Amino acid sequence: MTDDEVRARIAAIPHWYHPIEVRPGIVTPGANAARLVLGTLQLPADCRGLRALDLGTRDGFFAFELERRGAEVVAVDYVAKTDTGFALAAELLGSRVTYLQRNLYELTAAELGTFDVVLFLGLLYHLPDPLGALRIVRNLTAQRMYLETLVLDFGAEMNELPLMRFFAGSSWAGDPTNYWGPNVRCVEDMLGESEFAARRVVRLGDRCVFACEAISSPAEAYYLEIATGRRVPESAGS
Ligand SMILES: C[S@@+](CC[C@H](N)C(=O)[O-])C[C@H]1O[C@@H](n2cnc3c(N)ncnc32)[C@H](O)[C@@H]1O
Known part of the structure; x- marks a missing residue:
């Protein structure tokens, strides 16, 4: 395929989210700050021998980067890979990333195993349900998890408290798929509740990256597994 043919196929995709270099000098026209986030994550340079999972992969920028670093990668999104740039980018890169069109809430370690x-x-x-989702993510994590999210400021005094604002309808950025805007403290507390420890927290404007390690907190895990219906209470108490 010539460079002009590659450019024409890229232009035929109605919306790109990620800027992905699919050939030297040819970058897909996504406006997302993926390069900045990638630098902030500080992923291992050598991922050979690691299993990696990219949740909500969209066009696949991060999944392809992990593959480039040698990881065996599973990418998940609830939309079809042909409805984003993923399928084309994968083809142009000769990628072998496994794409699963699945909802995060359906994922289990029993089916997929765990990921480094x-x-x-x-x-x-x-x-x-962000806390329930974090519990699912924890069940899939063997070692490291990297969270990047929108974070809100509620003012210096209120930011001492773990707070999260609910976005009804399309009230945040006109997007009906936005539900919650937490502050940093709220994310940290939800991470603790779902057996993660944030080892590095980096603020990027109204976004924040949390580089986390999977830890063990059996009591928190027990109550969250009960609350989300994955386990039944051990006694018939209250
Ligand atoms: C804002 S994009 C983030 C893309 C990429 N992870 C990044 O940070 O650059 C969110 C992606 O998550 C997907 N998504 C949203 N809710 C989902 C769910 N419940 N299960 C699986 N994918 C979901 C969307 O389709 C979209 O591709």
């Missing part, structure tokens, strides 16, 4: 590296980027605020 889990990317949970740009997705938390799209999920109606």
Whole structure:
């Protein structure tokens, strides 16, 4: 395929989210700050031997980057890969990333196994039950998880409290798929509740990256598994 043919196929995709270099000097026209986020994540340079999961992969920028670094990658999104730039980018890159058209809430470790590296980027605020989602993400994480999300400021005093604002309808950015805007403290507390420890927190304007490690907190895990229906209470108490 000539460069002009590649450009024509890229132009035929109605909307690109990620800027992906699919050939030297040919970059898809996504406006997302994926390069900036990638630098902030500080992913291992050598991912050979690692299993990686990219949740809400969209056009696949991060999934392809992990593959380039040697990881075996599974990418998940609830839209078809031909409805975004993923299918074309994968073809042009000769990618072998496994694409699963699935909802995050359906994913289980029993089916997929666990992953050494889990990317949970740009997705938390799209999920109606963010804490339940974090529990699912934890069940899929063997070691490291990277969370990137919108964060809100409620003022210095209120930011001491774990707060999250609900976005009814299309009230945030005109997008009906946005549900919640947490502050940093709220994300940190939800991470703790779902057996993650944020080892590095980097603020990027109204966004924030949390580089996390999977930890063990059996009591928190027990109550969250009960609350989200994955386990039944051990006694018939209250
Ligand atoms: C804002 S984009 C983020 C893309 C990429 N992760 C990034 O950070 O650059 C959110 C993506 O998550 C997907 N998504 C939203 N809710 C989802 C869900 N419940 N299960 C799976 N994918 C979901 C959307 O289709 C979209 O591709």
